[in-house]
Amino acid sequence: MTPRIITLDRVVLLGFNFYGDPFTQSSGWTEENEIGRLWQRFMEYWEKEGKHLPYLNDRYWYEVHTHTPETVAKGFFDVFVGVEVSEISGVPQGPLYRALPDGEYAIFTLKGSVITSDWGYPLENQWLPQAKLKQSHPISIQRYDERFKGMDRIEESELDILIPVIREDA
Amino acid sequence: MPDSYQIESVSRAIESFEACIRQTFSVKDMADAACYSLFHFCRVFAHTTGLTPYQYMLRRRLAKAALELQQTEHNIGRIAVDYEFSSPETFARAFKRYYGMLPSEWRKSPRHHPSLLIPAIDEQLLNLIHKLKFLPESGDVTPRLWGIMSCDDGTELARLFSKITGVTEDIWYVRWYPENLPGQIYSFAGIAQKTATEGLVMLELPQGEWFAAEADAPVEDIERAITCLQHVFLANRVPISPVRFAVSSGNRTLISR
Numbered sequence: 001m002t003p004r005i006i007t008l009d010r011v012v013l014l015g016f017n018f019y020g021d022p023f024t025q026s027s028g029w030t031e032e033n034e035i036g037r038l039w040q041r042f043m044e045y046w047e048k049e050g051k052h053l054p055y056l057n058d059r060y061w062y063e064v065h066t067h068t069p070e071t072v073a074k075g076f077f078d079v080f081v082g083v084e085v086s087e088i089s090g091v092p093q094g095p096l097y098r099a100l101p102d103g104e105y106a107i108f109t110l111k112g113s114v115i116t117s118d119w120g121y122p123l124e125n126q127w128l129p130q131a132k133l134k135q136s137h138p139i140s141i142q143r144y145d146e147r148f149k150g151m152d153r154i155e156e157s158e159l160d161i162l163i164p165v166i167r168e169d170a
Numbered sequence: 171m172p173d174s175y176q177i178e179s180v181s182r183a184i185e186s187f188e189a190c191i192r193q194t195f196s197v198k199d200m201a202d203a204a205c206y207s208l209f210h211f212c213r214v215f216a217h218t219t220g221l222t223p224y225q226y227m228l229r230r231r232l233a234k235a236a237l238e239l240q241q242t243e244h245n246i247g248r249i250a251v252d253y254e255f256s257s258p259e260t261f262a263r264a265f266k267r268y269y270g271m272l273p274s275e276w277r278k279s280p281r282h283h284p285s286l287l288i289p290a291i292d293e294q295l296l297n298l299i300h301k302l303k304f305l306p307e308s309g310d311v312t313p314r315l316w317g318i319m320s321c322d323d324g325t326e327l328a329r330l331f332s333k334i335t336g337v338t339e340d341i342w343y344v345r346w347y348p349e350n351l352p353g354q355i356y357s358f359a360g361i362a363q364k365t366a367t368e369g370l371v372m373l374e375l376p377q378g379e380w381f382a383a384e385a386d387a388p389v390e391d392i393e394r395a396i397t398c399l400q401h402v403f404l405a406n407r408v409p410i411s412p413v414r415f416a417v418s419s420g421n422r423t424l425i426s427r
Binding site for chain 2: 021022023033065067071072073074075076077118119120121123124
């Protein structure tokens with residue numbers, strides 16, 4: 001799969017974070033795991049408060065996975081879900097701010113059932129090397145927009161995966 | 171239910187971990203062995219085994235360490251380091267949380283039943299676990315059986331019982347692990363009846379909670395699968411207890427817990 005390359009500059013998100021093992025209670029896509037709960041927490045906040053704030057931009061919804069030596073050793077996950085803010089306005093009560101690294105990102109667009117398949121393995125082992133790209137920061141981002149129709153309409157859906165990259169020859 | 175490819179991949183990952191159980195080995199290393207991304211692997215592993223990969227690694231290392239405490243005089247600190255615990259304190263805390271006692275107390279206690287230690291999971295065991303059909307618990311455990319008994323795993327007992335009595339159907343086969351004699355197995359083959367038969371001994375099964383499962387597999391394999399399931403389903407809630415009785419009749423097996 002060939003990616004598009006974009007540059008992100010000063011993207012700051014507002015949302016919620018989970019750190020730990022998300023699959024201790026449930027491992028299914030449709031069941032409640034901790035990442036699903038995290039989205040629920042965010043959606044509750046969004047409905048009550050977030051959507052009324054003028055500086056929140058809901059064109060994209062982000063799920064950011066950060067990898068550290070501990071997450072790799074223990075199979076834990078550091079996951080942040082949220083939306084972009086156009087300005088940092090005060091200290092929020094409840095949600096957190098999270099800045100994305102500036103720089104170039106490769107965008108891989110997943111379509112249909114590929115979204116729920118193990119795209120992470122070919123992405124790391126085939127798609128990035130074939131595009132002569134290396135990951136520049138240990139994060140991967142799932143960016144949702146109006147093309148994602150929901151898990152019950154996955155065949156009609158599209159999802160963008162963003163990976164911060166540098167060119168192999170750089 | 172996981173498909174055969176998932177079972178095979180997870181088994182391959184477990185095999186790679188088991189070969190390196192005393193070395194630094196990450197969940198990512200297991201995922202690589204299964205040819206999955208870390209995220210997908212964690213989901214598939216939990217779906218296939220009922221444990222997260224890290225829980226499995228931790229429980230297996232504790233089981234191996236527990237066995238070593240029992241069988242050797244190695245220093246506890248050395249055992250902790252050998253099984254990749256960052257310090258003896260970390261090891262002692264994890265050990266106590268799982269077995270309900272400190273490593274030093276475990277070592278001083280009399281021999282422990284093998285079913286307290288989670289077995290290594292392999293492809294055969296995973297296939298069996300997913301084939302087991304669980305039946306409502308305890309309802310129809312027949313409490314009083316008459317038959318013959320031996321002081322071993324009773325391989326030939328059911329056949330011998332048939333030869334002596336002429337009974338060929340509805341034979342109950344029991345393996346019994348006395349609480350006060352850890353490591354000892356008694357076997358029994360007999361039938362359920364209320365009245366005595368001359369020459370046969372009576373075995374009264376305890377009332378209480380039972381796992382009841384149906385599968386076309388030898389009772390030893392079912393015991394191993396259920397021991398494994400005990401470590402999956404019960405161990406997050408209470409310190410695990412040993413299997414005391416395993417009873418089978420036809421494809422049906424009951425295990426006390």
